[in-house]
Amino acid sequence: MVSGTPIWARYFAVIFIVCTALFLLAPLFVVMGVSVSESQFISFPPQGFTLHWYEKVLSSDAYVSAAWTSLWIALTVTIAASLIGGAAAIALNRRSLPASGLMSAALLSPLVLPTIIYAIGMLLLWSAIFGPISPLALAIGHTVIALPYVVRTCLAVLADTDPFLEEAARTMGAGRLQRLAFVVLPQIKPGLLAGGFFAFNISFDEAVLSLFLRKPGLTTLPVQIYGQLEFSPDPSVAAVSTMMIGLTIVLLIIIDRTLGLGKIASV
Amino acid sequence: MTDRLENMALVMPGLLLLGLAFILPVLQMLVLSVSGPDGFTLEHFTRFLSDSYYLGILWRTVRLSALITLITALIGFPLAYIMAKSGPRLRLWLTLIVILPLMTSVVIRTFGWIVLLGRSGMIPSMLRDLGLVGRSFSIIQTESAIVIGMVQVLLPFMTLSVLGVVMSIDGRLEEAARTMGCSFMKTIRTVVLPLSLPGIVAGGLLVFTLSASSFVTPSLLGGSRIQVLAGSIYNAVTQTLEWEFAAAQAVILFVGVALVLVPYLSVAGRRNG
Numbered sequence: 001m002v003s004g005t006p007i008w009a010r011y012f013a014v015i016f017i018v019c020t021a022l023f024l025l026a027p028l029f030v031v032m033g034v035s036v037s038e039s040q041f042i043s044f045p046p047q048g049f050t051l052h053w054y055e056k057v058l059s060s061d062a063y064v065s066a067a068w069t070s071l072w073i074a075l076t077v078t079i080a081a082s083l084i085g086g087a088a089a090i091a092l093n094r095r096s097l098p099a100s101g102l103m104s105a106a107l108l109s110p111l112v113l114p115t116i117i118y119a120i121g122m123l124l125l126w127s128a129i130f131g132p133i134s135p136l137a138l139a140i141g142h143t144v145i146a147l148p149y150v151v152r153t154c155l156a157v158l159a160d161t162d163p164f165l166e167e168a169a170r171t172m173g174a175g176r177l178q179r180l181a182f183v184v185l186p187q188i189k190p191g192l193l194a195g196g197f198f199a200f201n202i203s204f205d206e207a208v209l210s211l212f213l214r215k216p217g218l219t220t221l222p223v224q225i226y227g228q229l230e231f232s233p234d235p236s237v238a239a240v241s242t243m244m245i246g247l248t249i250v251l252l253i254i255i256d257r258t259l260g261l262g263k264i265a266s267v
Numbered sequence: 268m269t270d271r272l273e274n275m276a277l278v279m280p281g282l283l284l285l286g287l288a289f290i291l292p293v294l295q296m297l298v299l300s301v302s303g304p305d306g307f308t309l310e311h312f313t314r315f316l317s318d319s320y321y322l323g324i325l326w327r328t329v330r331l332s333a334l335i336t337l338i339t340a341l342i343g344f345p346l347a348y349i350m351a352k353s354g355p356r357l358r359l360w361l362t363l364i365v366i367l368p369l370m371t372s373v374v375i376r377t378f379g380w381i382v383l384l385g386r387s388g389m390i391p392s393m394l395r396d397l398g399l400v401g402r403s404f405s406i407i408q409t410e411s412a413i414v415i416g417m418v419q420v421l422l423p424f425m426t427l428s429v430l431g432v433v434m435s436i437d438g439r440l441e442e443a444a445r446t447m448g449c450s451f452m453k454t455i456r457t458v459v460l461p462l463s464l465p466g467i468v469a470g471g472l473l474v475f476t477l478s479a480s481s482f483v484t485p486s487l488l489g490g491s492r493i494q495v496l497a498g499s500i501y502n503a504v505t506q507t508l509e510w511e512f513a514a515a516q517a518v519i520l521f522v523g524v525a526l527v528l529v530p531y532l533s534v535a536g537r538r539n540g
Contacts, residue, residue, distance in 0.1 A: 006451050013349045020346050021364045023419060027379020028371060030389075034382055044382050044389050088281035091274040107281055110289055112528055114480030116497050120517045121292030124299050124510060144289045147281065176273055205372035207483050212504060222374045229378055229487055241375040248370050252363070261362050 035238035053239035066224040077142040077203040082196040085150030093158040111148040119212035142203040150195030157191030194259035300514035311515030328496040332478040343425030351433040369423035380416040408490035425470040432466030472531035
């Protein structure tokens with residue numbers, strides 16, 4: 001705090017931070033609490049402690065198959081978005097292409113268009129050309145919305161690297177592929193890793209595209225949860241949600257280790 | 268192979284994906300919104316714009332989004348300011364508290380609010396026990412539930428947007444104002460707030476568009492009677508199967524969002540450039 005902050009402002013800051021943190025985290029805590037409650041109905045505060053609902057999730061065909069669907073799509077999206085976004089970031093960072101400003105704006109544009117507009121467009125186009133929705137349609141859609149995050153983290157990482165290293169390698173006789181593999185790839189690696197984990201998280205948690213591009217047999221975890229919430233859910237929804245929150249926390253820790261959370265917040 | 272060829276080869280997959288799987292679908296939506304059985308038609312638009320039910324949905328969407336934007340700004344500015352002024356350790360923790368909900372699926376966060384705000388949920392029961400409200404009081408399936416849930420979902424966007432700007436304010440400006448006799452509040456009002464305005468405006472425009480275009484939280488917390496535009500689009504796609512009508516509503520949303528996004532991009536661009 002700036003020296004000379006009045007004492008009431010300090011008290012206000014503490015109370016304000018506690019209330020806001022509670023407000024932001026309350027829904028997550030509540031879901032975690034419900035997941036271990038012994039009650040047959042969804043209720044908070046939880047009564048007793050049981051892992052019964054976790055067993056129920058793990059032995060439920062609907063949840064397990066939705067989890068596999070989500071996992072496969074998220075892995076495909078992670079690989080595709082990292083490859084495509086990383087390569088584009090390398091080229092854009094060199095700033096030698098004509099209209100590279102326009103290109104980076106285009107690559108970041110899925111960030112600003114609301115997903116629902118994109119989702120309906122994707123549904124209409126896919127149905128017009130290929131007919132029924134397939135997992136591929138969903139994977140492509142998720143790749144498009146995850147791409148800007150990979151491009152952005154990679155560009156942020158590349159901006160801090162030394163462009164003359166590649167030049168030095170060239171002078172020393174390294175070929176194009178050698179330079180990409182031994183100079184640029186190590187430079188971009190933290191951005192690629194963080195961007196890849198972001199892409200995984202976006203695809204795994206995404207609900208809007210998945211709700212529009214669904215058909216029987218193509219249900220991701222968020223869609224499965226949404227469907228349960230529309231009817232009468234039992235606490236197993238809370239158990240599966242808690243597992244997803246746990247996965248998000250793990251991904252956040254990994255992203256913090258590879259790139260630093262402060263950096264994520266500022267890009 | 269020249270350098271330019273190498274760079275083109277690197278950027279091309281991304282541009283191709285964007286052209287085929289992003290721009291083309293949006294164009295398809297635009298085309299379908301004006302297609303009828305006999306070719307070009309504006310009937311889907313006139314149907315929406317001449318029906319008081321749909322105009323009510325549009326008005327509710329705008330009104331709620333404006334309210335949500337205002338509340339996120341009122342919470343987000345002080346939060347970002349306190350984050351900027353705290354030490355690096357505390358700031359990391361606060362950043363984590365802001366980012367964790369942001370990265371959690373919106374379906375799960377809404378679920379948490381359903382439990383908290385539901386008929387026998389903790390918050391209504393607490394208010395009833397305190398005698399602040401009557402027996403029949405309920406929050407869920409009201410606009411208040413939508414606003415509470417959406418503010419929690421969108422607050423991180425506002426906070427991070429303001430934080431980026433507040434962090435770049437030269438601390439000596441505040442010290443100078445204090446030395447010259449400004450009170451703490453006056454320094455905030457006349458120095459910090461005006462300098463943070465680009466972040467608040469950019470965050471506000473972003474929150475407004477995200478709020479106007481979301482349907483998961485509004486339809487789960489507001490129920491089927493309190494419909495917003497995005498929910499109406501979802502219903503037209505999945506329940507009544509009127510895809511052309513859904514496309515027309517999406518175009519109306521698109522136009523509204525574009526009106527907000529053009530100033531957003533210029534504010535954000537000025538900040539980065």
